[in-house]
Amino acid sequence: MKKHTTMEIIAILSLSLLLTATLSISGIIPSLIKEFPDYSRSSIELLVSVSSIATTIMVGLNPFISRFLSEQVSVTVGLLMVGLAGVAPLGLSTYEEILIARILVGIGIGLLNTRAVSLIGERFTGAQRSKLLGFRGSAETLGQTVLTIISGQLLLISWNSSFLIYSVAFLVLFLYWGFVPKDEKLTLEKDLTAASKSNHHLNKEQAKIIALHALLANILITVTVSTIIRVPSMITELNIGTMLQANRMISIFMFAGFLSGIVFGQVMTYFKKNVIPLFLFLSAVGLLMIGLFSQIFLISIGAFIVGFALSICVAWVFNSLSNVLPKEVLSTGNSIALFGSNLGAAITPFVLKLIGFINDDLRFSFIFQAVVLIAIAVLILFTIRKKED
Numbered sequence: 265m266k267k268h269t270t271m272e273i274i275a276i277l278s279l280s281l282l283l284t285a286t287l288s289i290s291g292i293i294p295s296l297i298k299e300f301p302d303y304s305r306s307s308i309e310l311l312v313s314v315s316s317i318a319t320t321i322m323v324g325l326n327p328f329i330s331r332f333l334s335e336q337v338s339v340t341v342g343l344l345m346v347g348l349a350g351v352a353p354l355g356l357s358t359y360e361e362i363l364i365a366r367i368l369v370g371i372g373i374g375l376l377n378t379r380a381v382s383l384i385g386e387r388f389t390g391a392q393r394s395k396l397l398g399f400r401g402s403a404e405t406l407g408q409t410v411l412t413i414i415s416g417q418l419l420l421i422s423w424n425s426s427f428l429i430y431s432v433a434f435l436v437l438f439l440y441w442g443f444v445p446k447d448e449k450l451t452l453e454k455d456l457t458a459a460s461k462s463n464h465h466l467n468k469e470q471a472k473i474i475a476l477h478a479l480l481a482n483i484l485i486t487v488t489v490s491t492i493i494r495v496p497s498m499i500t501e502l503n504i505g506t507m508l509q510a511n512r513m514i515s516i517f518m519f520a521g522f523l524s525g526i527v528f529g530q531v532m533t534y535f536k537k538n539v540i541p542l543f544l545f546l547s548a549v550g551l552l553m554i555g556l557f558s559q560i561f562l563i564s565i566g567a568f569i570v571g572f573a574l575s576i577c578v579a580w581v582f583n584s585l586s587n588v589l590p591k592e593v594l595s596t597g598n599s600i601a602l603f604g605s606n607l608g609a610a611i612t613p614f615v616l617k618l619i620g621f622i623n624d625d626l627r628f629s630f631i632f633q634a635v636v637l638i639a640i641a642v643l644i645l646f647t648i649r650k651k652e653d
Contacts, residue, residue, distance in 0.1 A: 268387065273396065275439035276387070279339065279380040280400045281407030282346055282436060283373060286315035286366075287609075288411035288429055290492045291511030294500040295423035300359050306617040309493050311362055315370030316489070316609035322374020323606050329375075335383070336446060338375045343437040345372030350430020369430065377606075383444075402525045405575070409518040416511030466593050473588055474597045478604030481581045483640070485608030487547070487633050488574050490616055491517065495554065495567065498626040505560045513560075513567050520571030528579045537648055540580050544641035546573035548634040555630030578605070 289312065296308045322329070329338070349368035356362050384396045411429045418425040466474075492514055499510035524531075535542055546569055553566025585597045619629045 269443065271439075271443040272445070275436075275443040276380075276383050277396070277399055277403045278436045278439050279376055279383070280403040281411075282343075282433060283377060283380060283404050284408040285346070285350075285411050285430065285432075286319070286369060286373065287312060287489060287492050288408055288415050289426045291412070291416050291419060291496050291507065291514060292423045292426050293493065293496050294507055294510070295419070297497070299423065303359055305497070306613050306620075307359075309613045309616065311359075311366055312493055313489060313609060313612050314363060315366045315373065316606060316612075318367045318370025319374040319377060320603065320606035320610045322371055323377055323603055326374070326378045330378075333375075335379060338379050339440055340437065342372045342375030342379070343433045343440070345369065345375070346430055347433030347437070350433060351427050353424050353427045372433075401579070402522060405518060405522040405525060409515055409522055412511065412518055413515045416508055416515065419507060419511060466596060470589060470593055470597070474585070474600050477581050477585050477597070478601045480640070481578065481601045482604040482608040483636070484574055484578050484581070485605045486612050486615055487551070487570075487637065488578075489609045489612040490629060490633065491551070491554070491567070491570055493612060494616065494626065494629055495563075498554075499560070499563070501626060502558075504558055504563065509560060513564050516564055517567040517571035520568045521575035524572045524575035525579065528576060528583075531576055532580075532583065540577060540584075541641040541645040541648070543573040543576045543580070544637045544644070547577065548637040548641070551630045551634035551637070555627040555634065 293308060293312065296311060297305065300308060333341075345368050349365045349372065352365040352368075353362045356365060380400065384393060384400060388396055411432070415426040415429050418428055495513055495517070496507065496510040499505045499513065500507050505513075531543075532539060550566045550569030550571075550573060553569065554563050557563055557566065581601055582598060585601060586594060589597045616629055619632050622628070622632070
């Protein structure tokens with residue numbers, strides 16, 4: 265069995281630090297609204313989430329792209345795009361230029377997205393693989409949390425200084441090239457062929473299960489991203505707190521997600537089949553706290569509850585798929601659910617705009633989404649009880 269060094273493992277896990285970095289600059293939205301007064305709120309919010317649209321497209325194209333780009337090329341080009349395009353707004357002045365830079369960041373993260381997972385799947389086996397996949401999820405959330413905190417501190421210098429956080433991509437590239445040996449016998453093409461064959465085994469019931477899980481993942485990520493995007497504007501524009509306090513609140517939200525990854529196994533053991541309705545309801549409680557209270561402390565508690573509970577629900581989606589799908593179609597199911605997740609992040613500004621047509625109060629989106637999650641929780645609980653009868 266091939267022995268892997270500690271630095272190789274750290275280098276591989278470091279790729280996941282950047283996968284959700286597109287949302288780490290959400291704290292600058294109030295500043296962007298002032299910087300570009302001729303653009304609507306939804307257009308400004310798009311600057312944060314447009315990277316997710318590009319990432320979603322790249323994830324969908326990945327099976328095709330992987331046939332032409334090796335692992336090293338994909339990772340190298342992806343990291344260079346994130347680093348160069350990520351910090352580019354430091355020297356850009358127009359909305360359109362920043363929009364293009366943000367799209368390029370999304371393309372770069374899209375090139376990294378599946379590689380961050382497949383590197384572990386291809387190079388490790390057994391218990392070590394499972395352990396590292398768990399660490400990878402925590403690294404993703406930890407990266408988002410730390411980069412958000414740093415972005416908030418850089419706000420004290422200027423709004424565009426926050427984009428300096430993407431320079432961490434160059435450090436990750438150094439780690440990758442320095443400590444991850446080139447794998448001469450990649451099995452990607454073989455895996456793609458196997459995945460293609462396994463699609464023929466997908467029956468109607470399995471397709472329905474996958475579609476429902478992907479839809480739920482889509483909704484959960486939409487709520488997650490909309491919270492990250494909308495909280496800074498609500499805090500500052502309603503004079504609840506400062507921009508720095510708003511950014512710290514987003515950090516609390518993300519840190520709660522990190523903690524949920526650590527205790528997810530215990531949560532599943534203790535609550536079993538009631539996990540998803542219970543934590544959907546808790547997510548709704550947190551959203552209502554954000555939307556109804558005006559005290560920064562209580563809103564922070566709400567943000568922590570939402571971040572923790574939503575992350576449990578997202579983890580449940582993929583855990584549930586692994587429990588109900590046979591091995592030969594699990595890869596397909598996970599890919600579709602992952603696509604649904606990325607699509608949720610991509611459509612968030614448009615969802616917020618639609619909610620705004622009902623009521624444009626900044627608080628209303630939190631209340632509306634809380635009601636949606638409660639409705640889903642009740643529906644799932646009803647379905648569980650019906651199966652028991």
